[in-house]
Amino acid sequence: MGDRQQKTLLKAASWTEREDYDGLVLVSAPDQAKSQKVLHDAVSEALTYDAALTSELAVLPLRDLNTRLVHSPTGPIDSDYGDVRLFKKAAADGIKRALKSGMKAPLLVLEEHSRFPRAELVTLLGALEALYVPIQVRESDPSKVQKIDRIGVLTSCKQKTEKLVQLADVLESGRRVACDIGDADPERMAPQRVEEYVRKVFADGTIKLDVLSDLQHLTKEFPLFEAVNRAASVVERHRGRVIFLEYDPKDNVTETLFLVGKGP
Template sequence: MANIKSKYSFEIYEEHDIDCKGYDAIVFVSLNDHEIRNEKLRKSTSEYLKLDPTLKSEIGIFPLTGFTTERLVYAPTGPLDVDYDDVRSLKETAVKGIQRALKAGVKRPLVTLEEHAKFPKSELVILLGILEGLYVPIQVRELAPENLPTIEKLGIYTSNKDKTSSLVQQALTLDRGLCVARDIGWGDPERMAPPKVQEYVQNIFSNSSIKFDVISDINVLTKEYPLFEAVNRAASVVERHCGRIIYLEYNPPDPSTVKETVFLVGKGVTYDTGGADVKAGGIMAGMSRDKCGAAAVAGFMQIVDLLKPDHVRVVAGMSMVRNSIGSNCYVADELIKARSGALVRIGNTDAEGRMVMADVLCRMKELALDAINPHLFTVATLTGHAFLTVGPGYSIVMDNGPAKCAGTSRRLYDAGEALGDPFEISTIRREDLQFHRGVARGDDVMQCNNNPSSRTPRGHQGNTTSAIP
């Protein structure tokens, strides 16, 4: 038994015996068509599964016989379609299973992980689901700590002693990054306003391998990041809402080992009112989540800091801004000279994501010219058109020419399938770039048309920052 040092509110232990002392429940995620591999657990549960047919699809709690632990939280996935269901079913069931255990007053759960032939990453995905189910939003932790999970420790058991430790460490590393992303992404517009994000990120990466730099001076923003500054203009008159561009950089200890450089730009719109083209009809609610691209970038850098890869250099930019309404806000028809020198005509102030990322992406492009094997990514909450195209719960990946040659989108797609974080692939076509060509004499770029992306053909492919720098 090993206690894993962590930043959780409970202790985490690796266990090598399913019948170990110190736990008040075993939590088990089951595939209906998958026989329980642990013989002792299988025998103990068989009679209950015969007596209660609902256990094929509903979570049940019943006593265990022959175990030191007295009860089992049995969490079945329900029937799975062999052609279309994916590993998300395991993750979703794990979240529900651990939350059901908490409701039943379980304080010391032992999670039992089993391999499933259909899903090679099943154990990792289940454990990530368990940890997700135990996550408490940052504002609940700060404002109502009495609502924290009351568990005292979490045990993790697999039948393979040799891989338990590496599996647990991998899950905890990924979850640490996910927790950072959730804290920022799910924080409300005030708790995670740009200066508060700066404070949070600076605290996360103090005394770490990540170099931290922030740009907040309005004169620097106006001169070097004019598209960002346009969106920030209305919010800049309210000190607690003033925008920030946050740079994070990881360099391996030995620069000679670097084989590739990853550049990331995250969209961090802490609240999107739509600006002068205000969101109406109740669709403004939820726009505090428009910073999830930058949140994902911060979470990724947390994982980089924990893993400390020796062959990759990573440079990340978080464009943190509030798209506010007011007499000082930017409006359609403005012509703004971007960092790249391109003249950009504003078509709709609710297309602010490309505005706040474009100058930062241009800066990354400048750095990439001297970098080893560079790869540039923008990470953003997508448009209403993307939601209509692929539905909730999916990300979209789009390659430019070099990324397509490198097979980037397919690699992300395959990784997402394995871990239950699915991507759909969209293609950027010539029409998408032609759509953004300047229409007035002297204009280089048209930011967008005057319609919402959800009412624009190929709306999410057209809404691309690649058209601006």
């Protein structure tokens, strides 16, 4: 990715590497088993003192490990209406609480859930979303580019963790590009600057980039776009563009996807 893009700083970790991190973050549902006994015991003991911790965040000491645990529960999941997004929200809340506690290198513990096979991925993506820093903040204060130094990821299997980290890193990188473009101030991401940003992000050539900006061509070939662009086009920096991004992998392609979107 280009130099304006945040890094996710993800690393697949094992339980024996926990000392490389300054705290643990656990997201779990009330009916979810915990793979590490020390985490199960810590949460179970806390619940004997405060039943509200089935749905309330808590920072718990793990004295035997000389570290701390942020436990972010999903709360009870309704059998009819509850869905995997509860894990995403709990993960975001947990990471934010970890930051407040002073963690700079949290280890995120992901647990399997029988009802939600994607719970681990959704949990990880929720944590990464909470770490996103808007582009205007990053540009105005470079010291705020990253909220953490790194984030470790732990599942029941190192091989599975590595695949999960790779997938999450790709998905989050794309999401952050979309957020930079779509959530920024309209003047910061006026069409001309969107083009500049996209060219920098995909400068390595992995993604084929084609930008249409000639007004006569747009008027002839994209009349509906021209109708929207008509008022803006009188100001050069506000003149719209049609941007084509194409990823054509070297491997055998079995599926073709077309994604169409409208910018601000």
